[in-house]
Amino acid sequence: AMNCLGCLVLYCALRQSGWGNKAWYLTLYSSAVTSVVGVYFGWMLFCHGFQEVFSMESALTRGVAWFFLAYCLMDLITGRADYRSDMEYDSGTWHHICYVFILIVLLAGGHTAIFAACLVEEIPTLYLSVTRVNRKNELPLAFACLFFTTRLVFHAVAAYAVLEVSVTFFLIALALLRQHMLWFGKWWSSHGMQAHVQMTLYKKLGLLGGMVVVQICTHVWLLTNHLARGEIRAALTTEVFHICACLYFTVELLKIVQGSYRKGFIHGAIEEWSIIYNVSWEDPAIEIEALGFNEEDVVLTISSAGCNVLDYLVEGVKHVVAADLNVAQLAMLDLKLAGIKTLTHEQFFALWGRSDNWVFEEVYHSVLRPHLRREESKEFWDKNGTSLFENNIMFAGTSGLMAKLFNITAQLTGAAALLQRRTKPAGKNKLTEKVIDACSYIVSRPWLNSWLAPLGGIPDQQLALMSSRPDKVLARFKEIVQTRMWQADNYFYYGYLVGVFSQDCCPRYMSKEHFHKLQDRIDRVTLCH
Secondary structure: OHHHHHHHHHHHHHHHHOOOOHHHHHHHHHHHHHHHHHHHHHHHHHHHOHHHHHOOOOHHHHHHHHHHHHHHHHHHHHHHHHOHHHOOHHHHHHHHHHHHHHHHHHHHHOOHHHHHHOHHHHHHHHHHHHHHHOOOOOOOHHHHHHHHHHHHHHHHHHHHHHOOOOHHHHHHHHHHHHHHHHHHHHHHHHHHOOOOOOOOHHHHHHHHHHHHHHHHHHHHHHHHHHHHHOOOOOHHHHHHHHHHHHHHHHHHHHHHHHHHHHHHHHHHHHHOOOOOOOOOOOOHHHHHHHHOOOOOOEEEEEOOOOHHHHHHHHHOOOEEEEEOOOHHHHHHHHHHHHHHHHOOHHHHHHHHOOOOHHHHHHHHHHHHHHHOOOHHHHHHHHHHHHHHHHOOHHHOHHHHHHHHHHHHHHHHHOHHHHHHOOOOOOOOOHHHHHHHHHHHHHHOOHHHHHHHHHHHOOOHHHHHHHHHOHHHHHHHHHHHHHOHHHOOOOHHHHHHHHOOOEOOEOOHHHOHHHHHHHHHHHHHEEEEO
8 A cells, every 4th residue: 555655656756756757757757676686686686596486475575565466556556537548458468467467476475586587577567667757759779679678588588597496487478479570579579670780781670680580599598597406396297388389479579570670671672872773673565555645744653773764764654753762773764764865775785684893893983973963872782783793683672582592492493404505395294284383382472472572572552462472472383383474574583583674685774776865864763752
C-alpha cells in the first residue's frame, strides 16, 4: 500500500510540474530503482553464480518485488485514467498483468531472489524511459545492443539456470524470452532499419546476423554445458525439449532477420543511393502495344534503369518525364543520356552492353561528366562509377545480386554457353527434366521467394501475390526455363545469364539501328526526383 501511495504521489507531483511525457513518469521511477538493484545483484551473480544468488531470499529481494508489483498496479490504474492512448497492450497492459501474477507466485513461494537476480534486464527500460520522457522517438543502435545483451542473451542464461529451481519457472522464463524477442523484432523493424541509424544496409543486416549467431551459440553452449554436467533430469525427454526450444528461438530470430531484410532492403538502398534495378524488367514492347503510344504522347514513367524511357524515345513519343525516389536510378538514366549525346555507338555499347571499364575511365571526366544534368548524378558516378563498371554493371545493385546467382547457375549448367551460341538444347533429357522440375518446385516456394524477392526489387504487395499463387510461379518458371529464355529477342534473360548483352540480343536503345534517333531526341526527357 505504501509503495502504491508513493507511486501516486510521485506521479501527481511530476504531472503538476508539466515535465516531459507523463505516460513514462512511473516507468522512469521504477526502472531507475530496479536498475540500481539489478546492478548490485549482477555483481553478486558474477561473484557467486546463479544458484547461490537464487537462494539469497532477503528483505531486499522481497522489498523490490513488492515495489515492482506496486508499480505495475499503479501504472495500470493511472494509465487507464490519464494516458490510456499511450498504454500499448503488449508492453503495457498485458506486461503488467503478467508480472503481477508472476510476482505474487514468487512472493508466496519465497523465490523473489530469482526476480532480483534478473533485474539487470531493467537497464534498457531505464534507457527507454529517459528517452520517452524527453519526448524523443528515435532510439539509437546502442539501445538495441543493450536490449539484446540483457533481455535475450542474459535472459537465456538465467532461464537455463532457473531450471535447477523449477521447471515451471523455466517455462515462464522461456515465455518471457519469446516476448523479449518480439519486442526486439518490433524495434529493429521500426527503428533499426531507419536512416537515422548511421550504418549501411549490409552492416545493419550483418550486425543482426551476428546477434543471431551469438544467440544460437548461447543456447547451444547452455544446453551442452548442462548435459555434460549431467544436471538435467529425465535426460532424453529434456534433451529433446531443449533442442526444440533452441530451434524455436533460432527460427524466431531468423524471422526478424528475414523481415528486416525484406522491409529494409529496397528502402535502405534508396536512402543510401544504391542501384536497385540495373535493367528495367517491364517489357517496353508490350507497354507500347497496349498503350498505343504515338508522337503526340507525353509519358510519365518510373526511371528505373532508364531502359524503357529510352525505348519510348525510339518509338518517337513527344516527351518522357522520368521520375524516381532513388537518386541512383536517375543517375543511371542521366549517364545514359550523356553517353547518347557524346559517345559513338561503339563506345556506348561497350559501356552499357559489355560494362567496359576502360571506356568509362577514358571518357567519364572529360566527356560524360560535363553533360550530366543533375549534381547528384555527378556525385554518384564520381564515387561509384569505376567500381560498378569494373565489377560489371549487369551485377550492380540489389537486382545484380540475383543476376549473379542466375549467372553462376547458367555457367555451371552450360546454359550460358548455349545462349551465346543461340542454341537451344535439342530433345528432352529425363535427367534435365527432373532437375528443372526440382528447381521449379524450390523456386516456387513462398519462403524462398521472401528472401529472393528484395534482390529483384519486388515490393511486399507483389511478393504477397506470388506467395498466394505458388502454382502460377511454378508454371511460369518452367515456361521461362523451357521456352522463353531461348527466344532470340529475349534480352532480359540473356543479359543476366550470360553477363553481357550482344549486338543481336540487347534492349532496343542499345542497337546501332536506333542510336541516331536517340541522339536527335534526348532533349525530350525530363528527370524528376
